[in-house]
Amino acid sequence: xxxxxxxxxxxxxxxxxxxxxxxxxxxxxxxxxxxxxxxxxxxxxxxxxxxxxxxxxxxxxxxxxxxxxxxxxxxxxxxxxxxxxxxxxxxxxxxxxxxxxxxxxxxxxxxxxxxxxxxxxxxxxxxxxxxxxxxxxxxxxxxxxxxxxxxxxxxxxxxxxxxxxxxxxxxxxxxxxxxxxxxxxxxxxxxxxxxxxxxxxxxxxx
Amino acid sequence: xxxxxxxxxxxxxxxxxxxxxxxxxxxxxxxxxxxxxxxxxxxxxxxxxxxxxxxxxxxxxxxxxxxxxxxxxxxxxxxxxxxxxxxxxxxxxxxxxxxxxxxxxxxxxxxxxxxxxxxxxxxxxxxxxxxxxxxxxxxxxxxxxxxxxxxxxxxxxxxxxxxxxxxxxxxxxxxxxxxxxxxxxxxxxxxxxxxxxxxxxxxxxxxxxxxxxxxxxxxxxxxxxxxxxxxxxxxxxxxxxxxxxxxxxxxxxxxxxxxxxxxxxxxxxxxxxxxxxxxxxxxxxxxxxxxxxxxxxxxxxxxxxxxxxxxxxxxxxxxxxxxxxxxxxxxxxxxxxxxxxxxxxxxxxxxxxxxxxxxxxxxxxxxxxxxxxxxxxxxxxxxxxxxxxxxxxxxxxxxxxxxxxxxxxxxxxxxxxxxxxxxxxxxxxxxxxxxxxxxxxxxxxxxxxxxxxxxxxxxxxxxxxxxxxxxxxxxxxxxxxxxxxxxxxxxxxxxxxxxxxxxxxxxxxxxxxxxxxxxxxxxxxxxxxxxxxxxxxxxxxxxxxxxxxxxxxxxxxxxxxxxxxxxxxxxxxxxxxxxxxxxxxxxxxxxxxxxxxxxxxxxxxxxxxxxxxxxxxxxxxxxxxxxxxxxxxxxxxxxxxxxxxxxxxxxxxxxxxxxxxxxxxxxxxxxxxxxxxxxxxxxxxxxxxxxxxxxxxxxxxxxxxxxxxxxx
Numbered sequence: 082x083x084x085x086x087x088x089x090x091x092x093x094x095x096x097x098x099x100x101x102x103x104x105x106x107x108x109x110x111x112x113x114x115x116x117x118x119x120x121x122x123x124x125x126x127x128x129x130x131x132x133x134x135x136x137x138x139x140x141x142x143x144x145x146x147x148x149x150x151x152x153x154x155x156x157x158x159x160x161x162x163x164x165x166x167x168x169x170x171x172x173x174x175x176x177x178x179x180x181x182x183x184x185x186x187x188x189x190x191x192x193x194x195x196x197x198x199x200x201x202x203x204x205x206x207x208x209x210x211x212x213x214x215x216x217x218x219x220x221x222x223x224x225x226x227x228x229x230x231x232x233x234x235x236x237x238x239x240x241x242x243x244x245x246x247x248x249x250x251x252x253x254x255x256x257x258x259x260x261x262x263x264x265x266x267x268x269x270x271x272x273x274x275x276x277x278x279x280x281x282x283x284x285x286x287x
Numbered sequence: 288x289x290x291x292x293x294x295x296x297x298x299x300x301x302x303x304x305x306x307x308x309x310x311x312x313x314x315x316x317x318x319x320x321x322x323x324x325x326x327x328x329x330x331x332x333x334x335x336x337x338x339x340x341x342x343x344x345x346x347x348x349x350x351x352x353x354x355x356x357x358x359x360x361x362x363x364x365x366x367x368x369x370x371x372x373x374x375x376x377x378x379x380x381x382x383x384x385x386x387x388x389x390x391x392x393x394x395x396x397x398x399x400x401x402x403x404x405x406x407x408x409x410x411x412x413x414x415x416x417x418x419x420x421x422x423x424x425x426x427x428x429x430x431x432x433x434x435x436x437x438x439x440x441x442x443x444x445x446x447x448x449x450x451x452x453x454x455x456x457x458x459x460x461x462x463x464x465x466x467x468x469x470x471x472x473x474x475x476x477x478x479x480x481x482x483x484x485x486x487x488x489x490x491x492x493x494x495x496x497x498x499x500x501x502x503x504x505x506x507x508x509x510x511x512x513x514x515x516x517x518x519x520x521x522x523x524x525x526x527x528x529x530x531x532x533x534x535x536x537x538x539x540x541x542x543x544x545x546x547x548x549x550x551x552x553x554x555x556x557x558x559x560x561x562x563x564x565x566x567x568x569x570x571x572x573x574x575x576x577x578x579x580x581x582x583x584x585x586x587x588x589x590x591x592x593x594x595x596x597x598x599x600x601x602x603x604x605x606x607x608x609x610x611x612x613x614x615x616x617x618x619x620x621x622x623x624x625x626x627x628x629x630x631x632x633x634x635x636x637x638x639x640x641x642x643x644x645x646x647x648x649x650x651x652x653x654x655x656x657x658x659x660x661x662x663x664x665x666x667x668x669x670x671x672x673x674x675x676x677x678x679x680x681x682x683x684x685x686x687x688x689x690x691x692x693x694x695x696x697x698x699x700x701x702x703x704x705x706x707x708x709x710x711x712x713x714x715x716x717x718x719x720x721x722x723x724x725x726x727x728x729x730x731x732x733x734x735x736x737x738x739x740x741x742x743x744x745x746x747x748x749x750x751x752x753x754x755x756x757x758x759x760x761x762x763x764x765x766x767x768x769x770x771x772x773x774x775x776x777x778x779x780x781x782x783x784x785x786x787x788x789x790x791x792x793x794x795x796x797x798x799x800x801x802x803x804x805x806x807x808x809x810x811x812x813x814x815x816x817x818x819x820x821x822x823x824x825x826x827x828x829x830x831x832x833x834x835x836x837x838x839x840x841x842x843x844x845x846x847x848x849x850x851x852x853x854x855x856x857x858x859x860x861x862x863x864x865x866x867x868x869x870x871x872x873x874x875x876x877x878x879x880x881x882x883x884x885x886x887x888x889x890x891x892x893x894x895x896x897x898x899x900x901x902x903x904x905x906x907x908x909x910x911x912x913x914x915x916x917x918x919x920x921x922x923x924x925x926x927x928x929x930x931x932x933x934x935x936x937x938x939x940x941x942x943x944x945x946x947x948x949x950x951x952x953x954x955x956x957x958x959x960x961x962x963x964x965x966x967x968x969x970x971x972x973x974x975x976x977x978x979x980x981x982x983x984x985x986x987x988x989x990x991x992x993x994x995x996x997x998x999x
Contacts, residue, residue, distance in 0.1 A: 102332050120360070124325035124336045127358065131329045157792060162361040162384075205412050209515040244887055245934075 103133060107270045119146045137177040137184065138270050143170035144187050151194045160198055167191050182222035183272045186231050189214045193235065211235055226260035227272065229253055230279045251286035254279055310344035311377040313337045313357060321381060324359035347371060357381060363673060383716060385673055390716045391746040395756035395786040396493040398431055408838060414481040417881055418894040419925030419943050421980055425477040430879040432834035432851040433491035436900055437872050439952040439971050441474030442466055444872050445491050446803060447830025447857030448503030451765055455506045458586055458623040463641030463660025468594055468615035472971050478592065480544060485511045492782040492801055493756025496707040496723025496740045497680065502762045502780045510575060512584055514540050518988035525553050525981045538579045545572035559975045562599040562608060569594035583626015592617040603957045603969045614646040635666040656690035674713040681706050690770055697818060699773040701763060703729040717746040729763045731773050736761040750791040756784040764809050772822040780805045793841030803830040808861035828859030828867065848882040868914040871953055874900035890931040898923045905953045908966045922948045935986045943978040
């Protein structure tokens with residue numbers, strides 16, 4: 082009897098620990114990132130991605146962290162490397178989670194980073210793609226705050242370039258901020274970022 | 288109690304038992320420790336990052352055969368197969384990955400447009416926004432060094448070569464008839480609309496073994512893989528109207544463009560130097576279907592073009608003007624597939640068929656000709672690593688040309704088979720080699736050629752590099768000769784090129800010097816190549832020169848400009864020449880300045896292009912020395928203005944040769960002297976002193992933000 086209990090206990094324990102490993106790993110990786118160690122966080126996420134082959138989240142964060150770093154990178158060669166790593170992870174997400182609005186937003190951000198990298202060459206080439214992707218995301222999830230925010234934020238950039246009115250986009254950003262208040266991520270590890278950025282963008286509107 | 292104890296024992300044994308320590312060190316190619324590399328066993332959570340000494344150490348419960356992954360940003364990932372129980376501390380060397388920014392690239396003789404590459408001299412939109420190009424790919428390329436502006440012809444002349452020494456390829460497949468039809472001394476334009484292409488590679492020499500049957504140059508154009516969105520494009524122009532439609536689905540897309548051009552209304556308003564009976568009219572269309580497979584893309588492209596005109600041309604030998612009328616039908620079909628058979632092996636294959644039919648009337652004479660060209664290609668490229676790639680392939684070309692001059696008929700057929708192989712070797716991020724060999728057999732010659740192609744690049748500093756190229760090139764004789772005499776041998780040339788390039792964010796400088804050695808050029812006797820001429824391959828010649836290019840988009844905000852200068856010294860004894868002289872299509876000095884300025888407040892892009900070339904030689908029969916005189920220099924200033932009415936509507940205005948400079952391209956001399964013993968002459972000039980173009984372009988799409996600016 083004790084043997085059976087032991088075996089059952091072991092089995093349950095191993096199940097729980099496998100489940101726990103993902104959560105523990107993700108939690109640790111995101112914590113490491115918050116502590117200002119993006120490279121280490123990416124390393125941990127790569128390990129998680131090598132196990133969780135059907136879960137898009139580790140690769141999503143690899144793409145996200147690298148892209149966020151790329152935006153602040155002055156060394157163009159480093160920026161290119163970061164964006165390439167980001168796109169590689171993004172490719173995996175695109176496969177695993179087709180038409181997922183969060184994944185679409187991420188792809189739009191990588192393209193936007195490429196535009197920042199070389200506006201003269203990539204601006205013409207990619208801005209249409211970015212709008213297409215964000216519109217697609219908006220059709221799928223018009224209530225997702227990141228979708229609404231990213232779309233409005235990119236449109237502000239375009240409107241400023243063409244010297245047009247940015248008021249309608251600012252209204253959208255206000256709406257995004259409202260949506261952030263009610264948005265519930267599916268799990269603790271699903272994307273929930275963006276409120277602070279939206280608030281910062283809204284300040285520029287005024 | 289016992290059971291809990293049991294459980295604890297089992298659990299702890301499970302944890303401690305079967306834990307193996309994996310440790311080692313990570314160094315770079317110089318043997319220096321790498322900090323922060325990610326080391327882990329694939330499929331487990333077990334791993335770590337290397338410390339400042341490059342050391343790593345972690346414990347794993349995995350056992351048996353496993354894969355250890357070592358990855359680090361901007362380094363090549365290592366995957367190491369091992370057995371956990373037998374693992375011993377190990378030093379891993381990781382290599383820097385070679386990307387477009389840090390690795391050397393062979394750039395001798397190569398200009399690229401659109402592609403993200405070191406050799407990118409033009410951006411995708413440059414083709415259409417260059418003032419004076421009027422959307423003609425060829426005219427935009429003529430602002431690059433190494434080209435000659437031959438105003439009365441309009442084709443691409445490269446480094447002392449004639450226009451047909453350049454071959455054009457779409458998606459790797461040859462285009463039999465790349466130019467539109469035109470009359471003698473009236474310029475033509477490239478047949479392809481720049482809207483369709485995402486990348487253009489223009490080689491002015493020393494190009495890859497993949498291409499052949501071209502003595503001077505290849506122009507490689509790749510169509511867009513995937514359009515952005517569903518859209519409709521409407522254009523209303525002073526010279527005609529156009530309509531385009533793109534539909535995009537999950538895996539495939541279809542684009543259709545059609546245009547009707549009629550120069551009659553324009554020519555009523557703007558006076559012309561030519562006397563038209565029926566101005567140029569054309570109806571053309573092209574469509575492309577693309578289908579994306581999991582790891583490949585299929586493209587099916589078809590284009591047709593019907594054009595017609597009728598004019599009277601002055602000829603110095605006759606009192607009355609000579610009537611010249613032409614009807615041209617052209618059809619081109621191209622299908623290509625490019626895809627990966629596995630992670631490293633790429634297959635590229637395709638087929639093209641071109642059919643051109645001309646019906647020409649010259650006074651009372653009737654000329655009719657038909658040309659059919661076929662090309663099929665098969666190429667495999669294997670990436671053994673990032674640093675070694677090998678391509679092998681084969682081509683089959685077929686040409687069938689027949690012509691009737693009144694009742695006389697003549698023509699020729701040719702089949703060419705070619706094999707090629709090329710190795711691309713990157714020794715380090717500083718040194719790269721390409722070694723290629725091409726061999727082809729044209730049935731009219733029936734002899735295999737041996738054409739080695741070698742190029743080498745060396746990076747001397749972070750932003751500058753040298754490249755060299757050598758190649759041997761063969762081409763079958765021109766159609767103009769083969770139709771009368773199909774026993775002509777290959778014409779041959781060798782290229783020797785040395786290139787220096789400096790490239791730093793927004794600024795690019797290139798200097799290239801070259802030598803070309805021509806042999807077995809076709810010679811004939813008589814005033815022109817006719818059915819009664821005698822032909823041989825005893826011609827020869829050379830070309831040497833220096834090409835300079837500077838592009839800057841950084842120094843002045845919103846201003847992009849480039850400057851090209853070419854010096855060329857070229858002489859040939861070919862055609863019916865008496866001696867080795869500079870041919871009439873070569874000008875020793877060529878200069879272009881192209882500027883583009885974006886004015887945000889006006890929502891406008893204003894561009895200006897200035898081109899200059901020194902005088903071209905011509906033969907004056909009134910003096911004894913052959914081809915000893917030169918025309919005055921050529922000058923052209925063109926302006927264009929693109930105004931964004933709204934994000935989807937663009938108004939475009941351009942004026943070619945704004946100053947109305949009377950350019951003279953050469954002279955036609957009378958065949959016989961007049962009463963005073965002098966040969967009279969007439970100048971070969973521009974069809975009109977200026978060309979003014981106004982167009983309105985409107986894009987209708989699901990997304991209101993896109994416009995036709997790329998297309999201007």
